[in-house]
Amino acid sequence: MNWITAQQLNSWAETLDVRSRLSELVSDLVRASVHDMSSFRFPTGDSAQIPGYDGRLICSDGSLYVPEGESVWEFGTSADYMGKAKEDYSKRTMNPGEIDPKLNTFVFVTPRIWQEKKQQQKQKKKKKNKAKGKKPETQTQRDG
Numbered sequence: 065m066n067w068i069t070a071q072q073l074n075s076w077a078e079t080l081d082v083r084s085r086l087s088e089l090v091s092d093l094v095r096a097s098v099h100d101m102s103s104f105r106f107p108t109g110d111s112a113q114i115p116g117y118d119g120r121l122i123c124s125d126g127s128l129y130v131p132e133g134e135s136v137w138e139f140g141t142s143a144d145y146m147g148k149a150k151e152d153y154s155k156r157t158m159n160p161g162e163i164d165p166k167l168n169t170f171v172f173v174t175p176r177i178w179q180e181k182k183q184q185q186k187q188k189k190k191k192k193n194k195a196k197g198k199k200p201e202t203q204t205q206r207d208g
Contacts, residue, residue: 073175082141082175087112090119090139090173097127106137116161119171131169136160138172145174 076082091106103122107114119137126132136156140148149172156170 070177074177077141077143077175084109084112086139086141086173086175087118090137094119094121094130097130098123098125100125112139117156117163118173120163131171133169134163134167135169135171136163138170140172140174141176143176145176145178146180148172149174 085108087106088108091104091108094104094106095101098121101121101123103120105121106119112118117136118139120135121130121137122134123130123132138149138152138156140152142148152172153170157165160168
């Protein structure tokens, strides 16, 4: 079996092909990872460029990389993947369209190597807990 490396995906992100094929790759991976889907929409090819969410999914058996329940997906291939992720998250938070953000998980996908992933996850969790009125986690609570 041949595995694709993160560096190969990062290099692929520099090509024009990635814009139309990323959705195809992600939809194949989602279908391979999740089996009990009640709704699946990941436009591919020319349809991948239409306005709206890049993907929508409802499944009852999530996996390691696919959240259980309802989720909306956005893809970004530019070198400024962090700016694109923040822009999409902000745009979808302010104007979620016909979905209920409380019932959906926002998923951002990029073929780029995500340098600041851990830091970004901590910031989002802290913001979410603050909005829910929870006390922030301390190092000892997480590790202990």
